[in-house]
Amino acid sequence: DADVTQTPRNRITKTGKRIMLECSQTKGHDRMYWYRQDPGLGLQLIYYSFDVKDINKGEISDGYSVSRQAQAKFSLSLESAIPNQTALYFCATSGTTAPQEDQHFGDGTRLSIL
Amino acid sequence: AQTVTQSQPEMSVQEAETVTLSCTYDTSESDYYLFWYKQPPSRQMILVIRQEAYKQQNATENRFSVNFQKAAKSFSLKISDSQLGDAAMYFCAYHMAEKLVFGKGTKLTVNP
Numbered sequence: 001d002a003d004v005t006q007t008p009r010n011r012i013t014k015t016g017k018r019i020m021l022e023c024s025q026t027k028g029h030d031r032m033y034w035y036r037q038d039p040g041l042g043l044q045l046i047y048y049s050f051d052v053k054d055i056n057k058g059e060i061s062d063g064y065s066v067s068r069q070a071q072a073k074f075s076l077s078l079e080s081a082i083p084n085q086t087a088l089y090f091c092a093t094s095g096t097t098a099p100q101e102d103q104h105f106g107d108g109t110r111l112s113i114l
Numbered sequence: 115a116q117t118v119t120q121s122q123p124e125m126s127v128q129e130a131e132t133v134t135l136s137c138t139y140d141t142s143e144s145d146y147y148l149f150w151y152k153q154p155p156s157r158q159m160i161l162v163i164r165q166e167a168y169k170q171q172n173a174t175e176n177r178f179s180v181n182f183q184k185a186a187k188s189f190s191l192k193i194s195d196s197q198l199g200d201a202a203m204y205f206c207a208y209h210m211a212e213k214l215v216f217g218k219g220t221k222l223t224v225n226p
Contacts, residue, residue: 031212040123042205042216043159050212058213090159094212101147101209105159 003027006091006106014114019078021109023091030096032074033103036060037088046089049074081113118208120217127196128225134181135191135220137206144168147209148182148189153219154202162204165189198224 004025013019023032030051035043045058047066055066063085067075078085088110092103117140127133139148150162165173165182172180177197181190193200201224206217 033213040218042118042218043214044216045213048213088157092159092214102149102161102164103214104161108157108159110157 004091004093004104004106006109008109009107010110012112012114013081015082017081019081019111021076021089023074023106025072025093027093027095027104029093030071031094032068033092034066034074034076035090035092037090043090046076083113085111086113087111118206118215118217120206120220122220124221126223126225129196129198131196132192132194133196133222135204135222137189137217139187139189139208141187141208141210143210149207149209150191151205151207152202153205163191196224198226200224
C-alpha cells in the first residue's frame, strides 16, 4: 500500500460544485502539504500544516480551504469550483527527523472542472 | 522571495548517452537544501537526489549526480548512461523554512 494516499485519483465536476480532495498517510509524519500542478508551471504550494493545530497558507490559497482532521489526514476543499482550478493536485508529507526536508508525494488527483 | 529557474523546457538524449539539466535559484540564505524530482508519465513525484548547501561535495545517486555551484546559485543534474525509463519531467526544487519552491520543469526525452 502507498504511504501517501490521495482520493479520488480523478474527478470531473461542474462549475460551482463543492469538492473535497482527501489525503491520508501512514508514514507518521507531522507535516503535510497540498500543491497544485499546472502544465508549464511546476508545482505551487496551496496550504501546509505542521501539526493538527497548525495550518498555513501557501502561495495560491485563494479559493481553497483545508482541514487537518488528524495527524494522518489532510483534506483540501474547493468551496465553489471554477474552471481555472482544473489541475493536478498533490499531497505531500515530511517528518521531523532527518532527512526532514524530504517530501513524499501521493500519486495526485487530476481534477477537471467543466 | 526564493525563485527557481529551469531554462530548458525540453531536452533529448540518446540512450546510453549523458545529459545535463540546468537549474538556477535565487536566495539570500546560506543554509538550504536543493532537490531534483522526477515525474514520469505515471505522474508520481519521485525524489531523485538531494544536496545540502553547506556540503561542498556534489551529491551522487547511482547514474544521477549534481554539479552544485553555490556562489553561482546553480544546481544542474547529470544523468549518465541514459535509459528509456529516465524519460520524464524533471523538477528542480529549493527547500527553506519547511517549504519547497519548484522550477517549471524540463521534459526529458530518451531516444532509442
